[in-house]
Amino acid sequence: MHAVSIDSPRPAGAAAPSFAAVAEELLDDVYGYLLYLTKDWAVAEDLTGETFERALRRWRKFDPRRGTARAWLLAIARSAALDWFRAESRRQRREQRAEARERRPESSFGEGLSPELEDGLRSLTAGEREVLALRVVLELDGEETARLLGMSPTAVSTRLHRALGKLEERMRRHDPVA
Amino acid sequence: MTPSPDLIDELQASRPVAPAALRARVRETARAPRAASPWERFRLPVRRVAVVAAPAVLALALVSAGAVGLSRSSEREVFSEAARPVEDTPQSVEKETLSATDLGAGATRDSAAGPTTGRAQRVSATLTVEVSDSDAVSDAAQDAIDLTRRLGGHVVSSSVTTGEQAAATMTVRVPVGKVQQAIAGLSGLGRIVSQQVTIDDLQASLDALERRQASLRNQVARIGARLDTESLEPEERAVLETRLQRLQLELRELRRGITATHAEARMSTIELTVATPEAGVVAPAPSRLERTLDEALDVLVWEGVIVLALAIVLAPIALLGLAAWLGQRLYRRREDERLLST
Numbered sequence: 001m002h003a004v005s006i007d008s009p010r011p012a013g014a015a016a017p018s019f020a021a022v023a024e025e026l027l028d029d030v031y032g033y034l035l036y037l038t039k040d041w042a043v044a045e046d047l048t049g050e051t052f053e054r055a056l057r058r059w060r061k062f063d064p065r066r067g068t069a070r071a072w073l074l075a076i077a078r079s080a081a082l083d084w085f086r087a088e089s090r091r092q093r094r095e096q097r098a099e100a101r102e103r104r105p106e107s108s109f110g111e112g113l114s115p116e117l118e119d120g121l122r123s124l125t126a127g128e129r130e131v132l133a134l135r136v137v138l139e140l141d142g143e144e145t146a147r148l149l150g151m152s153p154t155a156v157s158t159r160l161h162r163a164l165g166k167l168e169e170r171m172r173r174h175d176p177v178a
Numbered sequence: 179m180t181p182s183p184d185l186i187d188e189l190q191a192s193r194p195v196a197p198a199a200l201r202a203r204v205r206e207t208a209r210a211p212r213a214a215s216p217w218e219r220f221r222l223p224v225r226r227v228a229v230v231a232a233p234a235v236l237a238l239a240l241v242s243a244g245a246v247g248l249s250r251s252s253e254r255e256v257f258s259e260a261a262r263p264v265e266d267t268p269q270s271v272e273k274e275t276l277s278a279t280d281l282g283a284g285a286t287r288d289s290a291a292g293p294t295t296g297r298a299q300r301v302s303a304t305l306t307v308e309v310s311d312s313d314a315v316s317d318a319a320q321d322a323i324d325l326t327r328r329l330g331g332h333v334v335s336s337s338v339t340t341g342e343q344a345a346a347t348m349t350v351r352v353p354v355g356k357v358q359q360a361i362a363g364l365s366g367l368g369r370i371v372s373q374q375v376t377i378d379d380l381q382a383s384l385d386a387l388e389r390r391q392a393s394l395r396n397q398v399a400r401i402g403a404r405l406d407t408e409s410l411e412p413e414e415r416a417v418l419e420t421r422l423q424r425l426q427l428e429l430r431e432l433r434r435g436i437t438a439t440h441a442e443a444r445m446s447t448i449e450l451t452v453a454t455p456e457a458g459v460v461a462p463a464p465s466r467l468e469r470t471l472d473e474a475l476d477v478l479v480w481e482g483v484i485v486l487a488l489a490i491v492l493a494p495i496a497l498l499g500l501a502a503w504l505g506q507r508l509y510r511r512r513e514d515e516r517l518l519s520t
Contacts, residue, residue, distance in 0.1 A: 020208040027204055032194035037518075045200045052204045085517040110192035117188060127518035136189050150511065167185060 019059045022069045023052055029070060029138050030077050035109060036133030037081050037126055047084055051077040071144055074134070078148065085126070120170035128163035135160050239481050247474030251466055298443035300378040301357050306451040307368035312344035318367040318452040319346040325363045329356040331445070345453040357446040364450055380443050387436050394429045398422060 017025075030051055035044035054076050055062075062072055109121050121129060134145045135156070146153040196204075309318050319338045326333055331352030338346040352360040365373065401422045405415065464472065 020205070023204050023208040027196045027201060028194065031196040031200065035194045041197075044194075045197065048196065048200055049203050049207065052207050056207060056210075082514055082517060086513075089517060110194040112192040113188065117185070125519050127515065130518060132189070136186055137193055139190070164185065168182065171185065 016064070017069070019056055022073075023055075026070055026073050027052075030073055032110070032137055033074055033130075033133045034077055034081055036121070036129045036137065037078075038084070039109075039122055039126075039129070041108070043084065047077065047080050050080050054080065067147070068144075070138075071140075071148055074138075074140075074148055078130075116171050117167070120167040123170055124163055124166055128159060128166065131156060131159045132163045132167075136164075239478065243474040243477035243481065244470070246477045247470045247472070250473040251469035298380040298384045298439060299354070300380055300442050301354050301375070301446035302378075303357070303361055303373070303375045303446065303448045304451075305361065305364050305373050305448060306371040306453070307365065308371050308453055308455060309368035311454055312340050312342070314368070315344040315346050315452050315454060316340060319348065321367055322346075322348060322350065322364055322450055322452070325360065326350040326352055329353065329360055329363075331356070331360070334447070343454070343456055345451065347449070347451050349447060349449050351445040351447050354444060354446045357448070360446070360448055364448065367452060380439050384436065384439050384443075387432060387439065391429065391432050391436065394425055394432065398425050398429065401425070 027048070031044055031048045034047045034051070035041060038044050038047065051073065055073055058076070062069065109118055113121075121132075124132070131145065131149070134140045134148065135142070140148070142153040142156055146156045149156060307318065309315055316338060319336065323333055323336070329352045331350055334349040334351055336346070336348040338344075350360075361373070361375070401418050404410070405418055405422070410418065
């Protein structure tokens, strides 16, 4: 578990973790989440940097009683990613009009993933990859994920099962023996 | 469908790791000194503010109502002194008699001033006296009628109820010159509970009427003289005759008004109530605490009315704002879902 449990009761006099310590601890989580969401390592890196810049500006407002630092950072990352998706959607519409859409090089979701699984992940929607990243890769529980995504735990569970089902299906197609 | 554990294991084992360049960039960002603005630190603790503000506003409303009630009850105490029942002692009766007697001199205790000799004034008085029992009510009513007639006045209306809650109410008119005697006599019928004498000056309006009358008379005389002495064109004569008729009509109306004003100034009106203590005509004077509570309640009601009015005015605006906010939120969520479904 990578979460920094800031919401658990701290002994009296214990110092709150510094932003630098939290950033060091949770950088991989934020980057992984954004990579799964955007399918693009370059974009994920940019958004990760932006996320930590935004987080630093708001750090004084962070209240550990209202949630973990990880959930807080992931919420900021999600907001940054959605902004990027909006901008990207506008850009794509413009390019579609100009019929000059360029194909981006495909990124890897992580070291050691099989090409089939990479391919399967790429076939999922951003929403499905997002829930997979949060529930499976970052191992957030259902409640925390639901809060972060602004949906019910049941909806999160349904989306996760659909994503995993699609992945299984994709893997089976690659390996008919299995 | 149950996902294979291998798939999950593979995903978890291949967890993405941030590149070294990104790590260095984030470290640099995290360690960069930042001058925080004081506003960044400030966050309005809405719940705490509400927890403190709601009782504070309520307390302020209650305290202001109490303070206003207390000050108004003091004012009412001064005012009600005049209407406080006068003790039925020879001395106090004499005082009332004196005040009634002083009416003419313009120095009464319960009324502001008495009628001024030589000026046309409308004098009206309201008098409440309390007697011991039902028989005494009848006797007092009869005495009041006798007194009125003796003073040259007349009874306008009279109603006498006998029995357990015996009471008599009557309206009498007596000559203004005898009003002092009338009030003195009526006051002596029982224990005086309240007494009010009101004087309205009619002289100014009477003077105006008389000036207008003189002016009209002059105009009538001039037009009459022209019609009698001058040889006029038929059309001009017709115009003057019409005008003369109009002026004469106005003059008649004016005379009637002057006569009525003189009549009103000649007679004073006295409304008398005679009652037993059981009749409940006389309500016991409220205590200072009761008056304070009463006034405070009035202020609280007004505060409530103001709050309600504000709520009525602001509620539609707040509802519109809420609807706009919810709509924008819903739109944003749908838009996010659409973006993430690609």
